[in-house]
Amino acid sequence: MIKKLNHIILASLLLISTMGLAVSKHYCHSSLVDVSIFAEADSCCGDGGCCTNENHFYQVKEDFSAPVISTIPLLAEIDVLHQTLLDPFILFPNELTEEFELTNDPPPPTVMEFLAEEQLYLL
Numbered sequence: 297m298i299k300k301l302n303h304i305i306l307a308s309l310l311l312i313s314t315m316g317l318a319v320s321k322h323y324c325h326s327s328l329v330d331v332s333i334f335a336e337a338d339s340c341c342g343d344g345g346c347c348t349n350e351n352h353f354y355q356v357k358e359d360f361s362a363p364v365i366s367t368i369p370l371l372a373e374i375d376v377l378h379q380t381l382l383d384p385f386i387l388f389p390n391e392l393t394e395e396f397e398l399t400n401d402p403p404p405p406t407v408m409e410f411l412a413e414e415q416l417y418l419l
Contacts, residue, residue: 316355323348 322330322337325345330337341347 313356316353319352319354320351323350397411 318334320332320335320337321328322339324340329340329347332338337349339349340349373390
């Protein structure tokens with residue numbers, strides 16, 4: 297449960313830091329009266345001129361996007377395969393052929409045949 301809560305908190309912090317956070321403060325006679333996040337702070341007086349508003353926008357400047365991975369063109373891969381795999385067949389065609397002999401050996405006996413040879417029959 298704590299692990300899930302930590303994941304939610306970290307994901308929301310990352311979302312807010314990349315999206316940005318707007319903080320609005322309202323001062324009346326140099327004392328802080330109201331603070332608001334993502335909205336304008338409420339004013340306590342009308343047009344008296346004694347109030348001031350401060351707006352701050354906080355955002356992380358780093359880019360958290362995935363790095364761009366460049367791909368190798370397909371023709372370059374084919375050329376490399378051609379050089380390494382096909383050239384030995386062209387350069388040395390006779391050296392790569394092997395001669396081998398096929399023998400006609402019978403397969404090993406099955407389990408039933410083997411057991412029949414080992415059993416003793418009393419008559």
